[in-house]
Amino acid sequence: MSTTTKPVNQKAWLLVLPVIICVAFSAILPLMTVVNYSVQDIISPERRVFVGTEWFASVMRDEELHAALWRQLTFSLAVLAVEIPLGIALALSMPAQGWKASLVLVLVALSLLIPWNVVGTIWQIYGRADIGLLGAMLQKMGFDYSYTGNATHAWVTVLMMDVWHWTPLVALLCYAGLRSIPDAYYQAARIDGASKLAVFRYIQLPKMRGVLMIAVLLRFMDSFMIYTEPFVLTGGGPGNATTFLSQFLTQKAVGQFDLGPAAAFSLIYFLIILLLCFILYNWMQRVGTQEKEGVE
């Protein structure tokens, strides 16, 4: 939100009301249900017992949950580590105007528009040694590649799939940021004799700061909630090597039909994301203002 002074107008609430109604309907009502379940033991639809925070406690102690959480964190950090620099590099290499720009834009954005289960399916096929291009190539090169049998291979494949799928989001956002830099800045840099690295460091990167923040937040949140793609690709395996948090929750809720603990876990899941996002957001804001005040 912009920080320049805006006139106070409480009637503006009327403009916001439709949005609040829509989102409340989709969010608050269900959330209330979840909170409701999380503090009850639902033995059967008729018999419910209030158990307070018991589910929360047991969920927190759950060893399997810790493992899944750990796996999830590692995955999300790996995703950020690869997708952010790659996205920036891609944005820098995309043409700025002309028919080539449109063409590249469409080609790059293509992977974003594929339904997530199809993404999983594509890679499922792609990675198989018998019918897939990637699998066959790797086999020919001498790797004993199997994403169903080898946990590390599964990890790498899931990671590569996510990079393939979502890097364009980072790239498009950064591309947007780059487009907003007036030509004069590049011209002045040339006149000042700046090297390409200096141009990147002093002109392009600072101007991309806003969009990078959005990109980092979006990618972190989404990768933390990832479900469909790894589910379709590996089903969480081998074993539970690629069972991330969302799938873990779904298994508990749907598979075991244990609504109470599932609801409790849902809330905890949500709070974890909220907390991490909050920390991330504030840290990035602080870095931004630090650069504005202190001496570099």
Next chain:
Amino acid sequence: MARIDLDLAHAYRPNPREDSDYALLPLTMSFRDGGAYALLGPSGCGKTTMLNVMSGLLVPSQGTVKFDGVDVTHATPQQRNIAQVFQFPVIYDTMTVAENLAFPLRNRKVPEDQIKKRVGEIAEMLDMSGQLNHRASGLAADAKQKISLGRGLVRPDVSAVLFDEPLTVIDPHLKWQLRRKLKQIHHELKLTLIYVTHDQVEALTFAEEVVVMTRGRAVQTGSADALFERPRHTFVGHFIGSPGMNFLPATVAGGAMLVAGRPLALPAGRAVPDGEIKLGVRPEYVVKTAPGDPAALPFTVTMVQDVGTHWMLTARIGEHTLKARLSPAARAPQVGEEVWLQVMGPHTCLYLNDELVDA
């Protein structure tokens, strides 16, 4: 500090055929070393194109650019060692004022202590010594433009400083301060300065010589005085001055001149061509005279404005309008009144096909 010679044209397309295919029609021009020039003209006249050709951001489609006799047509701005100040301040947001100023020198690997010294000198000249350690991004627009300028000046061997309408985003009450500062710098450093603007006041106060341009053509180059007194083209007459020059169509035949069907005395001592010409006289030089004056014509007053220091009269003869500046001492004519205004005098210029007829 360099002398710049231009002998070029710039077309939008590879095979230009008509005038409209050119951004810059073929021209030859020289800017002497250490001179202060202004490129003046309305939007789209090609002045920014010319500036970019001089700075090296644009390569002309034909012709050459020479700095001190050396052909730099295909050299980069860096190689030409010019500095350019843009319409809006271009600064490096993440750096302090001092770091901004030091940047070009650092890129050239100048030793640190020399950099410090030079930055200090330039900051002093721009009255920014107290702000050296401030974040550049937090300053006002005029300070930022000074930094932009400073980055150009910090190189001791800068060949020329080019300005592209640099005061556009500056508050009006700060503009004159910056203009004065620019003149000061010119005086001290004796650099070649080339200033692009559409504001004639800026151009006329800043430059020693002004190049008036329109539609890709450099119409006239001269001092403010020359442009005012003897515009070589009706465009210059019209563009310079506020309000611009008045133009009255006249017909010359058989040794007599007729304006709107009325006779007017021919100027003494000047050869006047036959045919349809235009009479150009500035409002400042139109005086009210007695009826029947052979150098004057009868006009009907349509509007009288009290501008404080003088009267601004708008009057009509036939279907032509004329503006006249009358001294406040005289009685102001009434609307609808007939006045005789002297239009033929030593300051009057004659134009055939929009070009000045030399005496």
Next chain:
Amino acid sequence: MNTPNTPKFQARTLFLIAYILFALLPIYWMVNMSFKTNSEILSSFSFFPQEFTWNNYKTIFTDPSWYSGYINSLIYVAINTVISITVALPAAYAFSRYSFLGDKHVFFWLLTNRMTPPAVFLLPFFQLYTTVGLMDTHIAVALAHLLFNVPLAVWILEGFMSGIPREIDETAYIDGYSFPRFFVRIFLPLIKAGVGVAAFFCFMFSWVELLLARTLTSVNAKPIVATMTRTVSASGMDWATLAAAGVLTIVPGAIVIWFVRNYIAKGFAMGRV
């Protein structure tokens, strides 16, 4: 603008080509497979179909259980995009132009709705929509997707709106425009690019979402994403039809982005991002 001789940055072009290859290869492979028969897929390995066949696509276009999936998806995605943009526009305007009680908090709360894993909402949604009798309808999925699309639309639109100077609003009021007329005739054209970008993202996220769409539908409104998960039969995985279906799910998205590409390029240049 032609520039003096700066050498083309070869590394940049090479990198771009390398990435595009990386991006297109899996898709090419799927397209390749979609023109083969199942037997050919399982028996041989080739870069081009040796027995080129349209059968897979024919199956999808003639079998109602397949093509209805596409139609259903398109319906609820369209409904959702329209609603999302319509309610987001006034809200984004409010956030951009005015300050009011709790504005920053509401804005942040909107964003948090994107932070909830859809899995969390599975059961509550199931119960909610069953209760109001909207199960297995297009509107149910459209409404459910509002959860994450409305905040995103508000976020994006607010950014673009903040880039328009307030003087334009004030001038319009002075000129006598009523608020609705001003909004439609003056303001909207200015943020056209922003609306394009927001609509694109709403379309995208709704089109690709699986979990909620599958949970809330069974037969009538079953989206294509759900249909595709049922291609296992007695003879094993129906790779060929699956591949063809996959290719067809990309097509609407590709069309949308082709039409919106100018808005995106321009919108990106204008947005406050």
